[in-house]
Amino acid sequence: MRVIISIFICLFFAISTNGQQQKPVTVKISTPTVQCEKCKKRIEDYMKVEEGVLKTVVDFKQKRTTVTYLLDRTNLENIKTAIANCGYDAEDVKAEPDMYAKLPTCCKKPADQ
Secondary structure: OHHHHHHHHHHHHHHHHHOOOOOOEEEEEEOOOOOOHHHHHHHHHHHOOOOOEEEEEEEOOOOEEEEEEOOOOOOHHHHHHHHHHOOOOEOOEOOOHHHHHHOOHHHOOHHHO
């Protein structure tokens, strides 16, 4: 009987410590090269597969991307890098040149159109 009670106590503590997650963090990232609705959709779709990212909202008029993520799964630099890998500048991280070249003409900087 003692063994059964001690097993239940151990399971209770194991479950209670694993169930604790950090609260999500929301950041606003300047994305100055976002031009249109296609850019918005491209970034939001790309960020859906990034580990730890819960929500991404791109405001192309204000040239800002709001990302909600879990700190224990990713960090701000990884998110900026993911946006750059999608072909767009993210604050101090410049767009990946190969991905930028693949963007539609309307999604490129006005100087490059």
